[in-house]
Amino acid sequence: MLLDLIEFKFQNKPNSALQAHPITTKVAAASLLVFVLAFGI
Numbered sequence: 001m002l003l004d005l006i007e008f009k010f011q012n013k014p015n016s017a018l019q020a021h022p023i024t025t026k027v028a029a030a031s032l033l034v035f036v037l038a039f040g041i
């Protein structure tokens with residue numbers, strides 16, 4: 001759902017937020033994965 005909102009905000013731009021900032025996106029996804037694995041949520 002969050003990704004859909006981000007994509008909606010950038011729908012009229014040539015690049016989406018995820019395409020414009022691939023390193024930041026990967027770091028955020030990896031951090032979330034580490035958090036989930038560490039706390040077992």
